[in-house]
Amino acid sequence: MTETPETDAARYDFRTIEDRWLPVWEERQPFRSGKEGDSRPTKYVLDMFPYPSGDLHMGHAEAYALGDVIARHWVQKGFNVLHPIGWDSFGLPAENAAIKRGVDPAGWTEDNIAQQLSSMKRYACSFDWDRVLMTHRPDYYHWNQWIFTRLFERGLAYRKPSQVNWCPFDQTVLANEQVVDGRCERCDTLVTKKKLTQWYFKVTDYADELLDDLETLRGAWPDKVLAMQRNWIGRSRGADVEFAIEGRDEPIAIYTTRPDTLHGATFMVVAADSDLAAELAEGADDATRAEFAAYVESVKTASDIDRLATDRPKTGVFLQRYGINPVNGERLPIWASDYVLADYGHGAIMAVPAHDQRDLDFARAMDLPVRVVLDCRDDAGEPLADPAESGVATTGDGVLINSGSLDGLAKAEAIAAITAELDAAGSGHASVNYRLRDWLISRQRYWGTPIPIIHCDACGEVPVPDDQLPVTLPPAEGLDLKPKGQSPLAAATDWVTTTCPRCGGAALRDTDTMDTFVDSSWYFLRYLSVGKTDGPFDVEEAKRWAPVDQYVGGVTHAILHLLYARFFTKALRDMGMIDFGEPFSALLNQGMVLMDGSAMSKSRGNLVRLSEQLDEYGVDAVRLTMAFAGPPEDDIDWADVSPAGSAKFLARAWRLARDVDSAPGTDPATGDVALRAVTHRTLHEAQELIESFRFNVVVARTMELVNATRKAIDSGAGAADPAVREAAEAVAILLSLFAPYCAEDMWSMLGHEDVALATYPAVDESLLVEETVTCIVQVMGKVRDRLEVPPGIGQDELRELALATEGARRAIGDSAIRTVIVKAPRLVNVVTA
RNA sequence: GCCCCCGUAGCCCAACUGGCAGAGGCAGCCGACUUAAAAUCGGCACAGCGCGGGUUCGAACCCCGCCGGGGGCACCA
Numbered sequence: 001m002t003e004t005p006e007t008d009a010a011r012y013d014f015r016t017i018e019d020r021w022l023p024v025w026e027e028r029q030p031f032r033s034g035k036e037g038d039s040r041p042t043k044y045v046l047d048m049f050p051y052p053s054g055d056l057h058m059g060h061a062e063a064y065a066l067g068d069v070i071a072r073h074w075v076q077k078g079f080n081v082l083h084p085i086g087w088d089s090f091g092l093p094a095e096n097a098a099i100k101r102g103v104d105p106a107g108w109t110e111d112n113i114a115q116q117l118s119s120m121k122r123y124a125c126s127f128d129w130d131r132v133l134m135t136h137r138p139d140y141y142h143w144n145q146w147i148f149t150r151l152f153e154r155g156l157a158y159r160k161p162s163q164v165n166w167c168p169f170d171q172t173v174l175a176n177e178q179v180v181d182g183r184c185e186r187c188d189t190l191v192t193k194k195k196l197t198q199w200y201f202k203v204t205d206y207a208d209e210l211l212d213d214l215e216t217l218r219g220a221w222p223d224k225v226l227a228m229q230r231n232w233i234g235r236s237r238g239a240d241v242e243f244a245i246e247g248r249d250e251p252i253a254i255y256t257t258r259p260d261t262l263h264g265a266t267f268m269v270v271a272a273d274s275d276l277a278a279e280l281a282e283g284a285d286d287a288t289r290a291e292f293a294a295y296v297e298s299v300k301t302a303s304d305i306d307r308l309a310t311d312r313p314k315t316g317v318f319l320q321r322y323g324i325n326p327v328n329g330e331r332l333p334i335w336a337s338d339y340v341l342a343d344y345g346h347g348a349i350m351a352v353p354a355h356d357q358r359d360l361d362f363a364r365a366m367d368l369p370v371r372v373v374l375d376c377r378d379d380a381g382e383p384l385a386d387p388a389e390s391g392v393a394t395t396g397d398g399v400l401i402n403s404g405s406l407d408g409l410a411k412a413e414a415i416a417a418i419t420a421e422l423d424a425a426g427s428g429h430a431s432v433n434y435r436l437r438d439w440l441i442s443r444q445r446y447w448g449t450p451i452p453i454i455h456c457d458a459c460g461e462v463p464v465p466d467d468q469l470p471v472t473l474p475p476a477e478g479l480d481l482k483p484k485g486q487s488p489l490a491a492a493t494d495w496v497t498t499t500c501p502r503c504g505g506a507a508l509r510d511t512d513t514m515d516t517f518v519d520s521s522w523y524f525l526r527y528l529s530v531g532k533t534d535g536p537f538d539v540e541e542a543k544r545w546a547p548v549d550q551y552v553g554g555v556t557h558a559i560l561h562l563l564y565a566r567f568f569t570k571a572l573r574d575m576g577m578i579d580f581g582e583p584f585s586a587l588l589n590q591g592m593v594l595m596d597g598s599a600m601s602k603s604r605g606n607l608v609r610l611s612e613q614l615d616e617y618g619v620d621a622v623r624l625t626m627a628f629a630g631p632p633e634d635d636i637d638w639a640d641v642s643p644a645g646s647a648k649f650l651a652r653a654w655r656l657a658r659d660v661d662s663a664p665g666t667d668p669a670t671g672d673v674a675l676r677a678v679t680h681r682t683l684h685e686a687q688e689l690i691e692s693f694r695f696n697v698v699v700a701r702t703m704e705l706v707n708a709t710r711k712a713i714d715s716g717a718g719a720a721d722p723a724v725r726e727a728a729e730a731v732a733i734l735l736s737l738f739a740p741y742c743a744e745d746m747w748s749m750l751g752h753e754d755v756a757l758a759t760y761p762a763v764d765e766s767l768l769v770e771e772t773v774t775c776i777v778q779v780m781g782k783v784r785d786r787l788e789v790p791p792g793i794g795q796d797e798l799r800e801l802a803l804a805t806e807g808a809r810r811a812i813g814d815s816a817i818r819t820v821i822v823k824a825p826r827l828v829n830v831v832t833a
Numbered sequence: 834g835c836c837c838c839c840g841u842a843g844c845c846c847a848a849c850u851g852g853c854a855g856a857g858g859c860a861g862c863c864g865a866c867u868u869a870a871a872a873u874c875g876g877c878a879c880a881g882c883g884c885g886g887g888u889u890c891g892a893a894c895c896c897c898g899c900c901g902g903g904g905g906c907a908c909c910a
Contacts, residue, residue: 128840224904227837231906255910269910312908337908345907351910357834358908435909455875558905628858630846633838635903640845642859649858652873697847700857707857776853781891783853821890827852831890 006773010658012651016619017681017745022122024744030756031126032077033082034645040080044545045071046584048553048561051085052112053093056119058593058600059554061610062636064125065626066590066695067552069125069737073690074761076733082545083126085112086133090141091516092186095447097480105447106476108138108168112613112780119611126738126756129294131530135519142470145519146450147568149463150575152453157441159461163342163442167193171485188313193273193300198442199451199512203567205461210509210566212234222586222633225558232559234435239419241350241428243268243323243332247283250368252276252323255345255433258355258791259422260414264373265350266363268323268334268645269316270343271460272299280334284320292317292336299338314339314362320539325350326427327404327418337362345433361392374398435644439564441515446473446481446488448513456500456507458811464499471509483610487511507612508788519576524548524583555633558589565566574682588589591635593626607636620739621647627695627738630825648744653706653735656728657746664751672716678708679727680767685733687760695738702734724754725750777802778829795822802828 047067050060071083087109094105101108113134115498116707120127133140151157165174169189179191204212238257247253254268270277270296271423281292316337323332332350339358340349351361354372363370376384376394387393399404400434406414422428436549442451448473453463464471473494479488490496491512500507500644528541547569567619569583592599595606615624624646629636669678682705690699709727713719731749736743736755747755770791775798777785785807789798802808808830815832 011856222838224837230904231836234906234909236909254910258910323878339908340908341909349910356910358910361908435906495851515864555904578872578878628845634846635847640859645859648872655873696845696858698855699849703857710874774853778852778891781852781889786853819890821852823852826849831851 005057008531012382012654012742014620014647014650014741018122018619020044021741021744022124023191025124028756031071031083031127031128032130033080034130038080040078042545043074043079043081044548045074045083045085045506045550046527046548046552047522048115048551048557049088049523051091051093051111052087052089053097054112056113056610058121058608058610058613058638061123061613061622063552063554063590063628064120065623065738066588066632066693068124068126068623068740069627069691069695070550070689072737072740072756073760074145075126075756076758077687077738080758081126082131082527083128084131084133084525085120085127086131087135087525088516088520088523089113089134089136090230090448090519092445092447094136095445098476101272104476106136106711109134117308119361122614123623124353126740130554131152131527133523133526133530135516136337136471138472139533140523143522143526144514144729145464145469145471146466146520146536147354147470147572148449148452148518149466150515151571152461152463154302154571154575156205156571157199158202159197159199159509161195163193164196164198165191165765166196167191173440173442178781183773186697196442198440198583199453199510199514200438200440203439203563204434205568206567207233207235207436208432209570209581210436210563213566213588216582217585217587220585222555223585225555225562225589228558230562232436232563236435238433239345239415239422239428240346240431240468241326241422243326244324245280245334246324246331248280248321251427252348253346254350255431256350258352258415259418259428260400260406260409260411261355262325262327262350262405262418263331263350263400263406264280264331264352264370264371265325265355266353266371267351269337269340269349269359269362270319270334271340272316272336274295274342275345275551276347277336280319280321281336286793288317288320292319295336314358314368316362318366326422328427330403333368335366338660341772344435347440353419354387355395355398356391357393357395360387360469364391371402373400375400375401386830410453414630422625438569438621439515439517439519442512443515444487444511444512445475447478448516449506449518450489451510451512451514453510454498454500454507455510456503456505458502458505458601459502459507462500462507465643468501471730480624483812487513489513496535514556517560517564521564522572524551524565525572525578530702535686536707537577539759546578547580547582548584549586551587552590553587554592555589562587577810578704588632590632594635594637597637613643613734617643617647618650618741620650620742624650624699624738630696632693632695644778649703649706650739652710653702653731654742654746656706656709656713656724656731657749659713659719660728660750662725664725666722666725668722668726671726672712672721673723675717675721675723675727676710676764677711677767677770678705678728679723680764682734683730683761683765683832684767684768687763690737695824698734702731705734706731707772730761733761773825775802777805777808777826778827779808784808784811789825789826793825795824798828805831 068309071081074081080697089109094109097108098105149155165179167174167189169187184191214229218507236257239259240253242251242253280291317333319336321334323334325332351359353360353370355374370388375397378384383395389546392406400409402413419430452471454462456462474492479491481488496509498507498509528545529538531536541559545827565583572578593607600607621643623736625641625643659681682701685701686698712724732743732746733756743755758815770790775787775789776783785805787801798822812832818833819831
């Protein structure tokens with residue numbers, strides 16, 4: 001071991017630098033955004049807020065690194081940037097931790113928040129620390145309750161009994177969105193069905209708008225997310241058709257997207273678990289009733305397990321009842337089956353086995369007739385095989401046959417014709433259906449927002465008056481939080497027992513809590529007025545800042561959270577509280593951080609701890625690695641990237657600032673032109689690259705600039721050249737987006753303060769024009785020569801120069817020239833005969 | 834089954850949206866400095882763009898068809 005010749009101060013050491021600047025930033029708070037009299041134009045950059053389960057992990061590190069690049073860039077571009085953070089702090093993990101360790105969920109949550117907050121500060125996130133919110137605090141969920149009440153008043157929050165998704169492990173209901181592959185999103189338990197009366201938000205009222213407004217986000221949101229939202233809403237157009245039922249006064253309505261195939265209906269199917277099926281079975285004989293009852297029982301217990309299996313054989317029960325086809329008076333047997341869903345359309349269908357695969361499968365299983373009413377052809381114009389024989393339904397467009405007045409028509413015409421016919425006859429009409437269901441928000445859990453409703457025997461559901469909000473959670477102490485099918489709040493007798501706000505009589509509080517997605521559906525508005533006590537947010541502040549200009553977060557929320565936030569935004573708009581209908585004008589989805597090809601997990605043994613990476617390579621190197629790894633949407637495999645390489649680069653950049661040997665404020669105009677050109681080209685390009693999220697390329701360009709500057713110092717203009725200072729300052733400013741500590745230290749060595757607030761340097765356009773450009777000379781598309789030409793060269797002049805080149809002449813030889821393509825100043829292509 | 838996205842050096846990734854396949858980095862190799870090493874500085878090599886057709890003067894880029902990988906939805910009538 002020998003002494004290093006350099007002193008500490010002359011050597012890049014991330015630990016020293018982090019220790020130096022963290023307290024300074026803590027003191028200066030450069031990212032406070034609510035200052036009085038700030039006339040800069042506004043930008044709202046939002047990172048999805050974290051759930052406080054443990055410390056920050058690599059995924060957070062990526063998300064916040066990328067969000068920070070955007071926020072910091074807009075600050076340097078002269079915007080008043082709002083970049084807040086908070087915690088999505090209600091939810092099952094806190095409750096489960098509480099059950100497991102016997103601690104208070106509130107304490108557990110607050111501890112984790114404190115730890116994450118401190119990690120965020122170390123990570124140099126450019127958050128405005130004056131605007132922090134936490135959804136588990138009464139001053140936040142107060143306004144969940146207030147908004148709930150407004151939705152209730154408008155009929156957008158309502159209670160209904162229905163078959164709900166039930167997680168037997170967590171002992172709570174789940175939204176459709178929280179059921180993944182038939183399993184509970186949280187605990188992976190198979191989900192079953194249960195009939196319960198629950199609270200819903202009427203998202204379906206906005207189905208059309210939620211779908212149509214996606215158009216306005218095209219280009220600003222990832223196509224993938226738009227497609228997923230479109231899919232989820234699942235609008236389908238078709239017709240409702242009424243079938244008279246023998247022995248029943250009322251007809252049954254069915255929904256179909258193919259009313260043109262009405263003549264091909266050979267039976268009807270109702271959802272086995274629907275009220276309609278039960279009612280129809282009631283009118284059948286004893287044997288049928290018994291068979292039906294047994295079938296329904298088997299469907300209920302096994303449905304979600306079996307639904308996972310594809311190509312499951314069709315099952316069902318003939319109800320011994322008949323419907324009448326309105327177009328031809330035929331008697332159609334009515335079956336009950338689980339392949340028809342109770343909560344889509346009318347829970348009943350007409351079955352056209354020839355032209356619907358599911359109906360055909362059922363028909364073949366039950367030996368029901370198949371009637372072809374479409375003449376379908378393959379690409380060669382040959383008729384397709386008879387579905388009854390082949391087992392393959394012909395679901396294409398085809399031409400109608402065996403269909404009375406529709407014969408000879410194509411699909412679209414036939415649909416129009418039959419819809420008009422049904423309409424005239426009063427037995428049907430065009431109709432629209434959605435895959436989207438209303439949002440079930442009731443949860444039988446403790447750690448959430450109490451639903452602000454009082455149940456009164458005399459008055460029914462009575463909302464808690466605004467002046468009695470918030471309805472705060474009773475202390476967890478003494479309550480058994482273990483899942484038991486009923487909310488733990490029900491056991492808080494003193495809390496539950498109350499009086500009716502309307503009649504003053506004895507009444508009970510609703511004991512369910514809200515889905516935590518309610519919390520995150522409007523939090524972006526609460527940031528604008530975190531301390532406000534007389535409303536959820538200030539309308540004027542919303543006008544000033546919202547909607548969010550740039551939202552950054554994981555694609556895991558592509559459906560749930562974004563759809564709900566969009567719904568809330570539209571509802572709040574209709575209440576007159578905001579004047580826009582879409583919450584997030586632009587969306588960036590970062591990828592995941594993997595290790596060795598798969599998601600990190602302790603059990604898999606491939607967990608990379610953020611804190612350890614930060615200790616080993618420093619905050620800056622980790623952040624830079626996140627940005628440099630590739631396009632932000634791509635997953636990063638931590639095994640493929642090199643935080644050590646990033647650290648090395650940062651040291652190299654840092655040494656530029658150390659080596660600069662000219663005074664601050666030196667006019668760069670007299671500096672080395674070649675280096676200046678590189679600097680200005682980099683600054684010019686970087687802006688566009690950042691604004692199109694190509695951060696990896698920005699870093700690469702910055703590396704080039706560092707290399708060019710190093711070269712200028714060592715073997716060119718020298719450390720005292722003004723261009724070297726200009727370049728080093730540009731490096732510091734660009735690097736501040738990715739590596740704030742290193743950049744701040746460089747900036748300080750260069751004689752300045754607060755690199756985060758430094759103005760993005762003006763690009764000197766004159767330095768961007770190149771003296772000469774290389775023109776490639778092709779013959780028949782192959783490169784044969786090159787020319788150095790002025791960028792403004794004319795087409796004709798360039799053609800002549802190119803034709804005269806040695807390479808071109810040799811390649812052309814004796815051939816006649818047919819055409820010469822000239823794209824001045826970069827290319828000439830000679831086409832020979 | 835349906836719908837999206839992606840295949841460029843050993844690896845991560847660029848390519849002015851149709852014009853010289855290579856910017857940057859990792860790993861590798863060589864050299865300078867060093868007694869030696871680390872650090873640093875300088876240099877080098879490596880793919881013909883998943884495959885096959887088509888359009889074009891010209892295709893990594895556009896079109897068609899395959900192959901491979903990833904993701905979403907999935908009995909929604």
